[in-house]
Amino acid sequence: MRQRNLPVQTTYWLMMIWLLAAMVLVAKPGQGAAAGTAENVCIQCHGKLPGKYGEPVRLWQGSIHAENGIACNSCHGGDPRDAANAMSPARGFLGAPREKDIPAFCGRCHVGVLKDYLTSQHGKALGKGGPTCVTCHGNHRVSKASLELINEKNCSRCHGFKQAETIKVAMGATENRILAIDARIAGVKQKGVDTDRLEKGLFAVRNRFHSLFHTVDTARVATESVLLQSELQKLDDLLMGIDEVQRNRKLIGAFAVAGALLAALLAYLLRKTFDQPET
Numbered sequence: 001m002r003q004r005n006l007p008v009q010t011t012y013w014l015m016m017i018w019l020l021a022a023m024v025l026v027a028k029p030g031q032g033a034a035a036g037t038a039e040n041v042c043i044q045c046h047g048k049l050p051g052k053y054g055e056p057v058r059l060w061q062g063s064i065h066a067e068n069g070i071a072c073n074s075c076h077g078g079d080p081r082d083a084a085n086a087m088s089p090a091r092g093f094l095g096a097p098r099e100k101d102i103p104a105f106c107g108r109c110h111v112g113v114l115k116d117y118l119t120s121q122h123g124k125a126l127g128k129g130g131p132t133c134v135t136c137h138g139n140h141r142v143s144k145a146s147l148e149l150i151n152e153k154n155c156s157r158c159h160g161f162k163q164a165e166t167i168k169v170a171m172g173a174t175e176n177r178i179l180a181i182d183a184r185i186a187g188v189k190q191k192g193v194d195t196d197r198l199e200k201g202l203f204a205v206r207n208r209f210h211s212l213f214h215t216v217d218t219a220r221v222a223t224e225s226v227l228l229q230s231e232l233q234k235l236d237d238l239l240m241g242i243d244e245v246q247r248n249r250k251l252i253g254a255f256a257v258a259g260a261l262l263a264a265l266l267a268y269l270l271r272k273t274f275d276q277p278e279t
């Protein structure tokens with residue numbers, strides 16, 4: 001009987017799982033980016049325009065901003081629901097920023113980055129040949145940032161690459177260590193260890209680390225890297241402690257199994273002794 005019921009039950013559960021998955025898949029685009037895009041008049045109208053007025057839509061699609069629901073109006077202002085008044089200053093439309101206004105334009109949301117940039121050599125050279133945010137990140141096709149952005153092609157247009165490379169090497173070492181510790185935390189978490197403290201620690205280091213670049217201050221990157229490395233060492237030590245406990249647990253487990261086997265053997269031998277038929 002049981003043997004025959006099993007396939008029926010399995011089919012039932014498979015159907016339930018399939019239904020749930022379908023519900024999730026159907027629900028998601030309805031409330032997410034797709035619906036927002038369809039109703040956004042900036043994207044509808046500009047998407048049909050040729051040349052430099054249509055290009056932003058094509059570049060923006062697939063950007064990290066599009067992925068995170070930051071649309072045309074999030075940056076340029078205006079009313080994305082009213083085609084007739086979309087670009088009216090009365091609806092908060094800002095237009096396209098002039099070059100020297102770009103850092104403040106992006107910095108409304110990236111406050112920490114703006115602060116570091118403005119005090120840097122780059123910020124001080126704003127409007128006098130220094131790079132703005134879009135020189136390095138682009139304006140509409142902005143991708144997830146990484147140290148890959150620091151390369152000879154991007155960074156030797158205005159000056160030598162040597163100092164840029166020093167920063168990249170120092171930051172690369174810290175980044176590799178952050179990635180390694182991240183992987184180890186994921187590993188012990190899988191074994192059921194509470195990693196809350198470790199994760200918070202790494203998160204803090206990571207935030208400090210990523211704001212570091214925009215200072216383009218080789219001395220500050222060097223001193224800050226030493227501090228960050230010592231924070232990472234503390235996390236490393238904590239992880240070593242956890243590994244040690246795990247090893248000991250395994251050892252105790254092995255002893256317990258060996259002990260149980262020994263006890264079973266003894267019990268068996270004893271029973272054998274007492275079960276001997278009397279002679």
Ligand code: HEC
Pocket residue numbers: 041042043045046049053072073076077078079080082083084086087095096
């Ligand atoms: C009905 C079509 C239409 C809609 C809707 C529309 N635009 Fe435009 N937009 C245009 C045209 C045409 C131009 C170029 C001529 C001009 O500047 O008026 C333009 C120009 C622009 C510019 C460049 C301005 C400059 O100073 O060079 C920006 C930025 C812009 N639009 C953003 C937006 C945003 C953001 C929205 C939604 C809130 C929006 N547009 C809605 C048609 C539209």
Ligand code: HEC
Pocket residue numbers: 042043046052053056057060065070071072073074075076096097098099102105134139140142
């Ligand atoms: C992350 C912020 C951001 C988003 C999102 C954004 N823009 Fe822009 N846009 C800019 C910046 C900055 C400039 C000025 C670019 C420059 O000078 O390099 C600009 C310039 C423009 C221009 C003027 C182009 C020219 O060559 O004169 C138009 C038109 C425009 N954007 C339309 C749009 C439309 C349409 C969208 C939505 C698909 C959009 N933008 C989304 C930041 C943004």
Ligand code: HEC
Pocket residue numbers: 103104106107110113114117122131132133134135136137145146147149150207209210211213214
């Ligand atoms: C000289 C080139 C350059 C300029 C100018 C620049 N950036 Fe960056 N930005 C980078 C690089 C390189 C990284 C990657 C750093 C890293 O991986 O830690 C980065 C990282 C970022 C990040 C991700 C930081 C994080 O916490 O993960 C943001 C956001 C950002 N930049 C925004 C901006 C804004 C806004 C401006 C203008 C105020 C700007 N950038 C100016 C090169 C630049």
Ligand code: HEC
Pocket residue numbers: 064065068070074075105106107108109110133134137138139142143144145146
């Ligand atoms: C309306 C708010 C807003 C504005 C204005 C804005 N951004 Fe962003 N940006 C975001 C959000 C939200 C994200 C995605 C979450 C994150 O990574 O911080 C993001 C992500 C980024 C990233 C990737 C960060 C990473 O983790 O690697 C870069 C680089 C970036 N933005 C650069 C810019 C630049 C350059 C401008 C100006 C042209 C700009 N942003 C304007 C909100 C904004």
Ligand code: HEC
Pocket residue numbers: 121122125128129130131135136149150151154155156157158159163164165167216217218
């Ligand atoms: C559009 C021109 C331009 C680009 C592109 C540019 N820089 Fe700069 N950079 C400057 C200017 C201007 C200065 C200040 C004067 C000088 O040192 O030449 C500067 C200075 C520096 C300094 C020295 C800071 C100090 O304290 O002396 C470093 C480091 C630096 N940039 C790194 C970078 C990196 C890394 C990149 C590429 C991601 C980059 N730069 C791309 C214009 C640029």
